Amino acid sequence: QQQVKQSPQSLIVQKGGISIINCAYENTAFDYFPWYQQFPGKGPALLIAIRPDVSEKKEGRFTISFNKSAKQFSLHIMDSQPGDSATYFCALGGSTLGRLYFGRGTQLTVWP
């Protein structure tokens, strides 16, 4: 059973544009919402993460928006660059065990 639903599956954005990826979940027991970035042939790397006590977190060009009542969170990439072309995964975490439940991923392509 997929704990988190991620969309879109793929995204094509022009250089300088805004990339937006969305995730939705049902189980309110999670309290840690990270985004991972994965390049071909590499393992996922943590990009940015948020806790449900804040509605937004920004790190450089990357912003997470979190809507607790709607049980949704999204990743915004401002001024998208070709180097941002990668697969992005949202995840749910925060159980006492620490395991993560990943979305199916979004393949982002930024055209120069």
Next chain:
Amino acid sequence: EAGVAQSPRYKIIEKRQSVAFWCNPISGHATLYWYQQILGQGPKLLIQFQNNGVVDDSQLPKDRFSAERLKGVDSTLKIQPAKLEDSAVYLCASSLGRERAFFGQGTRLTVV
């Protein structure tokens, strides 16, 4: 800081053969995870260790998969016998606590 080391990077085996993957986590990380990432999907947890004890192996197909973590450091994941559907990237990750998992580059397994 050295990252999570995995070997081999690639492995091709015939179905019904056995295979083993090795992982060396980041020094000092008590928690170690093995994830399976099937092409086009997000990583899925197979097993989680805390030091050398198993804390979650609910998604591990125990009839064919086994894993151990000796002395709470290195870990090996074994598949015996392999099936075609085991073709995937096997990712090892480690963390200090229950957040911020660091992933290795993975082992790409192809079962033919």
